Every structure is written in C-alpha cells, then in structure tokens.
Amino acid sequence: MTGKKTLYADLSLLLVAVVWGSGFVVTKNALDHVTPYYLLFFRFIISTIILSVIFFNKIRKASIKDIKAGVIIGLFLFAGFAMQTVGLQYTEAGKQAFITATNVVMVPFIYWGISKKRPDKFDLAAAFLCLVGIGILSLNSNLTIGYGDFLTFLCAIMFACHISSTGYFAKESDPYVISIVQLGTAGILSFIFAILFEGTKMNIQTQTLIPILYLSLFSTMFAFLVQTVAQKYTNSTHAAIILSLEAVFGSTFAIIFLKEPFTVRFLIGCIAILISVITSETKWEFLKLKRD
Incomplete structure (x- = not known):
C-alpha cells in the first residue's frame, strides 16, 4: 500500500462523506411522498442495474467467493439503511447524521475482532474524541433518546x-463485483420488506423522481463503488472516521436547506470531530517534523 494510493483513497472517501451528507436532506424530503422501503428499493435496484450493465464482464466472471462477500456486506447495508430511513421519519436530519456517525467508534473494535489487527492508540483516541463530539451534538439535556434516535443508533452498529x-473482503475480492452484489442484495431485501410492511401499491409521485x-446515482451507485474500491488502499478505522464527516456535512446541509437551528453545541461538536479526523489521519506527525 503506497502513501499516494492511501491519500487518494482517503480523499475519495471524503467526497463520499459529502455526498452522503447531502443524502440526509434529500431522503428527508423524499419521505414526504414515498414510503421508506420502496424508497430504498428504487435507490438500490436502479444502482444495481446501471452498474451491472457497465461492469457486465466482471459480473459474468464473478467467483463464488466474491458473490458470498457481496451478499454478507449487502445484509449489513440493508439493515443499516432500513433502520436509518425508517428512523428519519421520527427525528431531525442533522441529529440523525451525527448519531449515524457513532459507527466510527465501533469500527476499530469490530475490525479487530475479524482481522486480529489491533488499532493503534491514535485511532482509539480519535474514535473516543469523535464519540464525545457526537454526544455533544446529539444528546438532550435530560439525556433521553427517542424512537427515531434509537433506530438510528442501531443503524450505526450495522x-x-x-x-x-x-x-475485510475488499482486500481479497473484486471491489466492483462485491459493490454490485451488495447493492442487489439490499435492493431485493428492500422489495421484500416493502411488500410485507407497506403493501403492493406504490404511490410514486412526480416530485420524488429527482430525489430517487x-x-x-450519487448516494448509492457512486458512493458505494468509490468506498469499496478506496478501502482496498486504506484501513477500516481511517475509512470510518473520514466517512463520519458525513455528519458534519449532513447537519450543515440540514441547517441550510431544512432550516434546522445552528447552535454553539453544533459548532463545538464539529470541532471535536474535526480534531478526531486529524488525529487519525496524521498521527500529529507534522508537529514532530516541526520540532526536528
């Protein structure tokens, strides 16, 4: 893994965080006109079809190992988005963005468990600081958590x-194949849940076409393809912390477009998360270079 490839991977993940941050606002608006599981079905199935056409030769030659990896990743993807999308009906977009970002604290320990690669002290410190920032932004004065917030926290685990x-899988598998398979898996599960919980009548209105x-195209097809490819060249803890910046972008977009309130707590929380990203990404090496 070269330093340049890692840098490009991290910059790509930052772009993904911006796109995902905007997705909170788009999803919040779309839910006024379409039910959660049908919204998920359309976003995943459209992405799957387009990517399958573009990378048809790779799909045709896909190994059983790559397909299994894609299905496993797709199960987590569906569970996370299902809880997030349903939960967004019961909480604010900006608040959900930051609760979702708590996954950054969990990733080093989960990846440690599956890969036996222990996170270093900077990753752990960054994860803790990120959690503090999220807590400042998300918790009420009485430390209560609502139904939408609880679903969002479960989505963060997923x-x-x-x-x-x-x-774990991107290191050994074809990233294009597992990207397509994971989206297809999530799309199929979304359709099944839509039929079971929302009925067979799809009430798709004209104003939902652009959000869908x-x-x-952007929050799903582009973002997950870039994420999967980028994670071949950077570690999961770095990826989680960079992707957690979607919370900052999500809340910023919510303030601008949904007129959600800007507070001092929001500013302090954003600063804490920014410091956590700098800690993980640089290990504060630039301070050592100055002293030398």
Missing part, C-alpha cells in the same frame, strides 16, 4: 459492521 466487512435518481 454501518460499522458494513465498513468493517467491506474493509439523486439517491440512486
């Missing part, structure tokens, strides 16, 4: 498993 399993296409 996303931590998703990032960890992606990092945005979520399909």
